[in-house]
Amino acid sequence: MHLVQQKENLISHLKQEGYLKSKPVESSFRKIPREHFLHASMREHAYSDHPLPIGSGQTISAPHMVAIMTELLEPKPTDRVLEIGTGSGYQAAILSGLVKKIYTLEFYPELASQARANLRKTGLKNVEVIPADGSKGLPEHVPYDKIIVTCSIPPEVFQSLGKQLKEGGIIIAPVGEPYGVQMLTTGRRARGPLKKQEHFPCVFVPLRTNV
Numbered sequence: 546m547h548l549v550q551q552k553e554n555l556i557s558h559l560k561q562e563g564y565l566k567s568k569p570v571e572s573s574f575r576k577i578p579r580e581h582f583l584h585a586s587m588r589e590h591a592y593s594d595h596p597l598p599i600g601s602g603q604t605i606s607a608p609h610m611v612a613i614m615t616e617l618l619e620p621k622p623t624d625r626v627l628e629i630g631t632g633s634g635y636q637a638a639i640l641s642g643l644v645k646k647i648y649t650l651e652f653y654p655e656l657a658s659q660a661r662a663n664l665r666k667t668g669l670k671n672v673e674v675i676p677a678d679g680s681k682g683l684p685e686h687v688p689y690d691k692i693i694v695t696c697s698i699p700p701e702v703f704q705s706l707g708k709q710l711k712e713g714g715i716i717i718a719p720v721g722e723p724y725g726v727q728m729l730t731t732g733r734r735a736r737g738p739l740k741k742q743e744h745f746p747c748v749f750v751p752l753r754t755n756v
């Protein structure tokens with residue numbers, strides 16, 4: 546079956562399961578070719594709903610997870626977004642047409658350059674890939690409307706990243722022990738501490754740190 550047809554089947558599945566909820570997010574899934582974010586040997590699996598290896602022991606998230614996290618982030622055309630964990634660049638690409646600007650941090654320099662190439666090939670210009678340890682966020686461009694973390698972080702990192710949000714801003718992250726089960730958690734900054742909401746258990750690769 547042709548990739549275009551496979552993509553439509555995946556989109557129908559994600560809608561049916563309630564992962565894709567809004568029209569703009571659905572259009573973004575249609576517009577962004579996931580095969581651009583995979584090695585040639587993986588491309589035939591681009592539209593299966595699974596995480597896939599992207600090198601350096603890391604993975605591109607499963608499409609349903611990208612759909613869920615994108616919807617929970619409530620993307621707006623005026624949003625400036627910080628992403629921790631660029632990986633392939635696919636999540637940033639899905640957000641690209643839904644927000645104004647994305648700064649995305651990747652720990653592994655070789656993944657960062659690969660992601661940059663993937664985004665360029667897809668013609669996306671509002672995503673800035675920065676090879677750096679994102680465990681302390683990105684103070685240079687604070688505050689952000691939204692923060693999305695695609696590697697697992699402990700609760701204290703969730704709280705400290707939340708401080709880089711604008712009033713009313715949203716952070717989403719898998720929160721918990723590395724190599725254990727995490728809770729997909731959102732936090733909204735509302736005068737002081739984050740208003741936290743736990744969604745469901747999930748497993749992401751852990752946050753790396755230089756220390």
Ligand code: SAH
Binds near residue numbers: 603633750753
């Ligand atoms: N959003 C990605 C999924 C990436 S998996 C995509 O759409 O493909 C998580 C990524 O987080 C990995 O690439 C990993 O290298 C990165 N990561 C882990 N620790 C990090 C850190 N401290 N700072 C920045 N990125 C980190």
